[in-house]
Amino acid sequence: MDYKAFREDALEKYASLPDETNDLYKRYFTEMRLPEIPAEAGSLKGAPLSDSGSEATEIPALKKAGINFDLVVSGSNAISTSGSIKVCEMESISDRLPGKLYRSSDNRFAAYSNANSRTAILVDHNGEAPERLNMLFIGDSDLSFQSFFNIGEKSRLSVFQMFVSTGKPTTSMPLQEFVLGKGSELELTLLSNAGSAASLLHLSKGTVAENGTLKANFVYAGAGRTKAINIFGANGTGSSIEVNEAVYGSSSQIFDINTCLTNHTERSRTRLSTGAVLTDTARCNLKGYAKIDRYAKAAFSNVSEKGILLSADARIDALPDMSIDYSDQVSATHSASTSPMDKEALFYINSRGIGEAQAREIFVSSFISKYLSGISHPNAMEISSSVMLSRIRGGACGMLPEITAKDVWYENKEKK
């Protein structure tokens, strides 16, 4: 499908499915298949480790790297080996927050998730001792689930989530909610590296209380079609939100990344930095939106979207947008740029004896690394970097495509 046809198709679908609320973004809409989730297949059942631990084997590459997963979700199984993570039926925790922060009225995808998710993954983290969690989601069937992260006052948590798939045409629909208490810190790194037949619908919403810090690193390398709607609010005085997004797309991958950051209070800081590299006929809509509310005195907000096109048929629509309701001592800036590879930079690298192919690789990986540099979680950095480098070198998306639930290696902490 050429770009004109693609746009017309998108507009036609948009006309019947008016999801976008931003006038600018209405013109850059990407449809997402929303499968019907069979009651049984869509229901994750938290299984005690002792029930299924014996089925777990090893992924040599991950074991070699010394990477454990505290939560593995695959099909109808969710295996948690961490006391901080609870897997339960949505109905049993109706008094908790999942589905309440990201409301059905926000968009039809949230409504769909709230109607179809039967499983909740709860992470309650309290205490100043920092904790790291690794989570692996294997899309071997259509999957809709919700997760809720409650970070207590002055608590520090770092979470790495990796999405892979088995090559089936599945859709993974994680809806995530984050509530950060006063002075707390959460670093979330999400790596999407599902196979090209898979789709990812990523919905996340979070609020940050006074002097809290949320750092979100979204690495979109896989899935044939990705749609993300991320909504974060700096709700408390002096709170801070930093979102880094790295996108690498090839063949006919489509990305529609919509991230909205809002400064609600005084001295709040928000920053969105997105870098996308596309080749072949890949396409990407970057919709970074920042809003500064009334009374957000001395707020800071910055939206930056940069792209590199490696082929004539790839396309990036970078659409940074801002709405400022308060202007006293406010700093608000946005920028966007998209260009082909810098030929002078390539000549410079070549002039140091480095061949053309390696020079391109160096240039692109340097560009991408800017958006990964904020990751402080060692496993998240290691895997995200290696996946991106593999993609840049021409590797297909979908790391470990032969992966199955039985191949997952993890350490049984409880049995130690």
Place this chain on the structure above:
Amino acid sequence: MDLEIKDLAVKVNGKEVVKGVSLRIKPGELHVVMGPNGSGKTTLAKAIMGHPQLETASGDILADGKSILGLKANERAKMGIFLQFQNPVEIEGLGLLNFLNTARGAVSDEPLQYREFMNDIKSASKSLALKEELIGRSLNHGFSGGEKKKVEILQMHVLKPKIAILDEPDSGLDIDAVRVVAENVERMRKEYNMGMLVITHYSRILEYMGSTLLHVMKDGRIVREGGRELLEEIEKAGYSDA
């Protein structure tokens, strides 16, 4: 390496900018090209390095008697040709140290232990009065003009070329930095018997360097050649009579 430029004409976007330049640089020789802005000096330098956007209209470039016109920039670098850029590019995200190591590996087959490599870089940085913290940062990103020029010379130290073309190594440098850069360049020229072509607008840098063969370039051509006496003449009268 004996580098010979024979009646070279170079086009930029279809327009001839270098119009028949001939020059021969033998091992250990120091040649200087001076001339007014827009006379084709940088284009000549880039043509020698093999810039892909430049079109060689006529003439040849010979390295030890063999034409290198068909070689790409990286192949010329491997042969031992080095270009110090007038405006070095900034590449955020590319660690300088990583880049130096990759470049060294690309031009040299000699294995070098990491510790040995690091010690060499630190020593060369100190000699160039380059802040050590810079080697841990992205290539030229946020560097001052002077720091960029010194990093170029640091790369030259790592690559140890046979022929070095320095395009305005002194522009943007303070008086002390000019001396530091010149002394380092001169030491390398002598130590490695390096042929050198320096493009400059100022005579100060040449005060710290050895005997000089000066070429004055105007409108794409070399119009005069000489030694120190020509330099003094240009200092007094400019290029109008050259």
